[in-house]
Amino acid sequence: MSSIDQPDKGKSPSDGSGGIAHLRQKIDAIDLQIVSLLQDRARVAHEVGLYKKERGLPFHVISREQEIFDRLDRIDIAPFPRPVLKHIFREILSACLSLEEPLVVAYLGPPASYTHQATLKFFGTSTRHLSMSTVREVFLCVERKEAAYGVVPIENSTEGMVNYTLDTLVETDLKINGEVVLPIHHCLLSRGEDIRQITKVFAHPQSLAQCRGFLSNHLPHVPTIETTSNTRAVELALQDETHAAAIAGEMAAEVYNIPVLRRHIEDQPDNQTRFLVIGDGVPGPTSRDQTSIMVSVIDRVGALSSILQIIASHQVNLTRLESRPSKKKAWDYIFFMDLAGHQKDPAIQTLLGKLQDLCPYVKILGSYPVSEEKRKSG
Numbered sequence: 001m002s003s004i005d006q007p008d009k010g011k012s013p014s015d016g017s018g019g020i021a022h023l024r025q026k027i028d029a030i031d032l033q034i035v036s037l038l039q040d041r042a043r044v045a046h047e048v049g050l051y052k053k054e055r056g057l058p059f060h061v062i063s064r065e066q067e068i069f070d071r072l073d074r075i076d077i078a079p080f081p082r083p084v085l086k087h088i089f090r091e092i093l094s095a096c097l098s099l100e101e102p103l104v105v106a107y108l109g110p111p112a113s114y115t116h117q118a119t120l121k122f123f124g125t126s127t128r129h130l131s132m133s134t135v136r137e138v139f140l141c142v143e144r145k146e147a148a149y150g151v152v153p154i155e156n157s158t159e160g161m162v163n164y165t166l167d168t169l170v171e172t173d174l175k176i177n178g179e180v181v182l183p184i185h186h187c188l189l190s191r192g193e194d195i196r197q198i199t200k201v202f203a204h205p206q207s208l209a210q211c212r213g214f215l216s217n218h219l220p221h222v223p224t225i226e227t228t229s230n231t232r233a234v235e236l237a238l239q240d241e242t243h244a245a246a247i248a249g250e251m252a253a254e255v256y257n258i259p260v261l262r263r264h265i266e267d268q269p270d271n272q273t274r275f276l277v278i279g280d281g282v283p284g285p286t287s288r289d290q291t292s293i294m295v296s297v298i299d300r301v302g303a304l305s306s307i308l309q310i311i312a313s314h315q316v317n318l319t320r321l322e323s324r325p326s327k328k329k330a331w332d333y334i335f336f337m338d339l340a341g342h343q344k345d346p347a348i349q350t351l352l353g354k355l356q357d358l359c360p361y362v363k364i365l366g367s368y369p370v371s372e373e374k375r376k377s378g
C-alpha cells in the first residue's frame with residue numbers, strides 16, 4: 001500500500017491540518033454532484049432528441065456544439081486545465097447525442113489509424129465508427145447514407161496536400177462540414193529490442209516521407225517497404241520472422257501490443273495533419289467559419305490575379321489557395337480556395353455571385369467552423 005492509500009486516522013479537520021479523510025469526503029460529495037448533473041443533462045438531451053424526432057430535425061448539430069465550446073472558452077475555469085475540460089465536454093456531448101440517436105461516422109484506414117484518431121477527436125467515443133480502405137469508399141458510405149459523416153485526410157504540414165481527397169471533392173455533391181488538425185508523432189515499433197537488429201521497415205509512403213531524416217541517420221542501410229496503411233505496416237512487422245519494424249502512431253502500438261522502440265521520429269517536430277469531415281448538409285454559422293470553394297479560371301494572362309483582386313475588394317480574407325490540374329486539358333488548372341466567413345454572410349454571398357458571373361465554374365465545397373487549432377493560433 002502506498003503512503004497515500006493509508007487511512008489517515010490521526011487527523012481531523014479540527015486539528016487545523018485539514019485531514020485528508022475530510023478532504024476526500026468533500027471530493028466524494030462533489031463527485032456525486034457531478035454525476036447527478038450529468039444525469040440531468042442526459043435527460044434533457046434525450047428530451048431534445050424526442051423534440052427533434054417529432055419534427056424531423058437533424059440530431060447532430062455542429063454549430064450548436066461549437067457554441068457550447070465557444071462558451072466554455074469564455075468562462076474562467078482555473079485551476080482546471082482548459083484542454084482537459086474541452087476533452088471532457090467532447091465526451092459529454094458525444095454521450096448525450098448517443099441517447100438521442102447513435103451517430104455513424106466512416107473514416108479512412110484501419111482502426112487506430114491517424115484518421116481514426118481525428119474521428120475520435122471530432123466526434124468523441126460514443127459514436128459508431130466504420131473503417132474504410134479508400135477515400136472514395138468513405139465518400140460513398142456517406143453518399144449512400146450508411147454513415148452521417150466521413151473523415152478523410154486533406155493535408156500534411158510536411159508532405160502537402162492529399163491529392164486524392166482534393167480530386168474526390170471535385171466529383172462529389174457532399175459538403176465539407178468540419179476540419180480537425182492532429183499533431184502527428186510517428187514511432188518506430190518493433191519486437192526487436194535494439195534498433196541495430198532491425199532488418200526492414202514497413203510504413204505507409206506518407207509516413208516514410210515524414211521520417212526520411214530519421215531513417216537515413218539511424219537505419220541507413222535498412223530496406224523500407226511501402227504499405228497501404230500504418231496499421232498494415234504493424235501487422236506485417238508482427239508477422240515477419242526477422243526483427244522487422246513499422247512506423248505508426250502510439251495508438252497503433254497500444255492496439256496491436258507492439259513495443260515502441262523510438263518515439264517522435266518525424267523530421268518536423270510540429271508535424272500535423274488536417275482532416276476534413278464531410279457530410280450531406282451545411283452546418284449553420286458559428287463564431288468563426290470558413291468557406292471552401294473550387295473555381296476554374298479562363299485560360300488567359302492575369303485571370304487568376306483578377307479573381308484575387310475581386311476577393312480582396314469584397315473585404316473577404318483568402319486563407320488558402322491550392323491548384324490542381326483540371327484533368328480536362330494539359331496545363332489547365334482548378335483552384336481550391338478557403339475564404340474566411342460563412343456562405344450565409346452577406347459579403348461572401350455577394351462575392352460568390354460575382355465569381356459565378358466571371359468564372360467558367362464555381363463550386364462551393366462547404367462552410368464550416370474553423371478548427372480549434374486555428375482558433376487558438378489567432
Ligand SMILES: O=C(O)C(=O)C[C@]1(C(=O)O)C=C[C@@H](O)C=C1
Nearest residue numbers: 045048060061064065093096097
Ligand atoms: O442542442 C441540441 O440540438 C442537442 O441535440 C443537444 C446536444 C448537447 O448535448 O448539448 C447534443 C447533440 C447536438 O449535436 C448538439 C447539442
